[in-house]
Amino acid sequence: MVEEVIVVNGLWHRYGRRDVLRGVDFTVCRGEIFGLLGPNGAGKTTLSSVLTSQIRYGSGRVSVLGCDPCRETGRLRRRIGLAAHELRTSPHLTGRQALKFQGRLYGVGRRMLEGRVVELLGLVGLEGWQDDLIRTYSDGMKRRLNIALALVHDPELVFLDEPTVGLDPHGRRQVWRVIWELKAKGKTVLLTTHYMEEAEVLCDRIALMDNGGIAALGTPRELKEHLGPGKIIELGMDCSPEMAREIFELVPDGRVFSDRGLIATRNPEPVLQHILKRFVSDPGYGGARIVVREPSLEDVFLELTGRSLGEDSKDSEVAGKDRKKPHAGTRSFWRQLRHSNE
Known part of the structure; x- marks a missing residue:
């Protein structure tokens, strides 16, 4: 039986007098790459912020790994990983130091953390630059490090918010390779993007978002069959x-x-x-x-x-x-x- 790790029913949220999420309904199954595809301002990042317990939603029902993001914040955050749009670590650390610091924040044991850091540096292709300062990294290297930081505590569910914005084609494909590796390891990934090609190449299912709602949902093939x-x-x-x-x-x-x-x-x-x-x-x-x-x-x-x-x-x-x-x-x-x- 397919397990639903994210369930959203009738989700509404507003900033001031503006509704930015309008009756959103969808589910995400364990092991799939699920994409939120839409233009800037469609509500993708707001929805991701609700699911990762960064903001409290207005009304509706939201369950992530069986937790309510508003009421069970601590329990949920230990089980999810978030690679936000911008890298959130000191540029004066090396890649290895940043991963170790992140692991300690999540309470990963010292011995386990040493092996985990080596594994993640290899996964994202940064083993040759692990002792270089992050401020010397290219944009693509920073994006891949950002994903590694989200994985250091071995989460069940990974949120990637616009992971390839601003990258050249080579850098984008390096990030895509990392996402495919996550899929192969059995991770569930929720990807927000406004790149059509990226969603079509990576995602098992896609929700097309527009004006705070979902205009259509399905596999890439099912969506194109709409025409x-x-x-x-x-x-x-x-x-x-x-x-x-x-x-x-x-x-x-x-x-x-x-x-x-x-x-x-x-x-x-x-x-x-x-x-x-x-x-x-x-x-x-x-x-x-x-x-x-x-x-x-x-x-x-x-x-x-x-x-x-x-x-x-x-x-x-x-x-x-x-x-x-x-x-x-x-x-x-x-x-x-x-x-x-x-």
Whole structure:
């Protein structure tokens, strides 16, 4: 039987008069990598802070490893590890010293701690720099040390808050390797990120967060199936209203995001033929790029919210009366397009 290590039901939280978490429901099973994916301001870090007992939530039910984060803080913190967005240790310590200090804070025995430090330095690939001062570390090395610090007391559940922000591709993949190693060791990981590729590569299941709520939840494959079978045609330019109407007539069951030059369709061939003919006949389209690809999580988020993952979640920063309803951007576009064709 699958064991649920995190259970969240009807979670609400507000800062002042602003609701930043709005009726959140989800579960996380033991041994999985669960991702919270969404733009800045979507509520990912606030939710992680609630789960790790850093802030008291407003209403709802939250259970982490069978503990209420508000009432059983000490018991919970001994069983979880947290790698926050920023490294929280002195830059004047060496990597080895920081791990030993962290282990003593958690009451790890001296003999066990010596072996644990060696193991963790090897896990995160820092054994060659263990006696260098942390202030000399690169950003990628600091991120990996941060994960090691979260693991020093051998927690059951690990929270990673935006672990690869600001890293180059090589640094990101080094962190990914560490996360895969945690999965192989049977750890449960809750990962917050706004990188679509990262969530798709690492996570068993993903919750797409927007404006303090969960817009969709499932495996990467299940989320992409939300768009249905077919392909995405990506134009290297905005799709004009005239072309959008023409394409809509060609593929009435498809989706057109004119401001981003994206077309979702089950049958891309007639659309491509029409676009190519249009490009040939109109010199204004010269040099435009056309890509046909599989749907991505970015496309799913765009379909659900009407904007891309790269755009900040503005609604979480305004009063509730100014909030947009889910799907409003996409649905209003379709209403306008259908009305113009009638």
